[in-house]
Amino acid sequence: MTTKEHVGQEEITTTGFPAGRGFKAWFQKHLVWIALGALLAGLVIFLAIDSVAGATDSRRLSARNPAPDGGMAVAEILGRHGVSVTPTETFEDTLEALSNKDDATVFLFDAQGFLDRSQLEDITAAADRVVVVTPRLRTLNGLAEGIRPGGVVPEAIQVIEPGCGQDDALAAGRVSAQGSVFSGPVVCYAPRGSGPGLYAESADGRVIVLGSRELLDNQHVALEGNAALALRTLGNNADLVWYLPGIGDIPASNSSPTLNELAPRWLAFAGPWLGFVALLAIVWRGRRMGPLVFEPLPVVVKAAETAEGRARLYQDSRAVERAARNLRAGTLSRLARHFNLGADATTEAILDTTARHVKLPATEVRSVLIDFMPESEGQLVQWAQQIERIEQEAIAR
Known part of the structure; x- marks a missing residue:
């Protein structure tokens, strides 16, 4: 202690x-x-x-899914009645499971249509019976060409009678389910008594189409004869392969085509030639700009170069009137600034002040600076020389 x-x-x-x-x-x-x-x-x-x-799976109609939309209830009951249920998730595992079993049934639920025709044909050849639920048209084409979509069950119809002589349907009795109906060599559970039904079977009996998940899912399997129809349809053989395809089962050949595959064959020969012709056209018609000149920024551009460049733009666009207005405005602005008349000086004040500082009469000064408007490039050049002489004479005095 x-x-x-x-x-x-x-x-x-x-x-x-x-x-x-x-x-x-x-x-x-x-x-x-x-x-x-x-x-x-x-x-x-x-x-x-x-x-x-x-041990569980959240996918619809999965044999390991205990949720309302799963198929565990049917799989468990089949197992208790001596049917060996083998869930598979890939195409390869399904074929391997079928290779080890004689006279096996395949339960197929391919809601997204992942399998192509060749894969479906391989499954049909390896299995004794294929039970497919709510298949797409692509799936139907690969399994049984004699079965085709025929619409849907009207919502007002809750219970459907067999209406056929097929043994499993007669033993199960009426069912309660909503879904799609199909036409085929053997049709049962037609909502309107005849025509397409929830149950369709090929002529040889090896392909069975069920048009509703409610015939097998945990939530609805106990209604009416749903369970009996599901158990008799899937439990026909001692072995059952429960296959739910996934995105990994999509064949590599189903990938999107490349640009080379989409392009026409002649483009492989014409493409390089067209590219060469386009290059020649660029060299032929392209403007010779000369080598690039690297200058430090900011670049100071001389006023004479700016004026020359602007004059060329005016000349190219034949904007004689616009050029004249700009020359007149620039001359009046410089004269007003030289005589300290202020930014708000009127045209008349500028004219009067300029006329007092030149030898020309006031009327001629007005005519040159205000009234005259050149109409051609030649007149524009002569007029520009006149207003320049007036400006230089006024500033010199």
């Missing part, structure tokens, strides 16, 4: 550790083993949860 002594206000054990520190020291000493134990416990819990979750 550990004895305790009181020194002042602190409680000390005979081991030399203050009370409460012994556990801390022990914890630090065995920290590695504690961490390993916690890791091992977590691993065991994870494996247990994973094993439980792995």
Whole structure:
């Protein structure tokens, strides 16, 4: 037994550790083993949860799905009645399962139409019977060409009688399900008494189409004769392969074609030639710009170059009137600034001041600066020279 002594206000054990520190020291000493134990416990819990979750499947009509839209109930009942149920998820696993069994039935639910014709033909050849639920037209074409879609069951109809002489349908009696109807050599459960029905069978009896998931799912299988029809249809043989195709079953040949595959064959020969011709046209018609000149920014452009460039633009567009207005406005603005008339100076004030500083009469100054408007490029050049002389003479004085 550990004895305790009181020194002042602190409680000390005979081991030399203050009370409460012994556990801390022990914890630090065995920290590695504690961490390993916690890791091992977590691993065991994870494996247990994973094993439980792995036994179930959330996909519709899956033999491992206990949810209302699953098919576990039918699979379990078939197993209790001596039918060996083998769930498969890939096309290869399905063929392997069929290769080990004689006279096996395949339950096929390919809602997205992943399988192509060749795959469906391989399954049909390897199985004694194929029961397919709500197939697409592509699936029907690969299984039995004599069975075709025929519409849907009206919502007002809740219970459907067999209406045929097929043994399984007669033994099951009426069913309760909504879904699609199909036409074929043998048709049962026609909503209107005749025509397409929920149950369609090929002429040789090896392909059976069920038009509703409600005939097999956990939520509706107990209604009316749904369970009896499902069990008799799927339990015809001692072995049942429960196959739900996935996206991994899509053949590689079904991938989207490349641009080379889409292009016509002649493009392989004409394409390079057209590219060469286009290059020649670019060289022939392209504008010779000369080598690039690298200059540090900002670049200062001389006023004369700017004026020349703008004049060329005006010349190319034959904008004589616009060029004249710009020349007149620029001249008047410079004259007003030179005579300190201010930004709000009127045209008359600028004319009067300019006329007093040149030798020309005021009427001639007005005619040149205001009244005259050139109509051709030649007149524009002469007029520009006149207003330049007036401006230079006014500024010189």
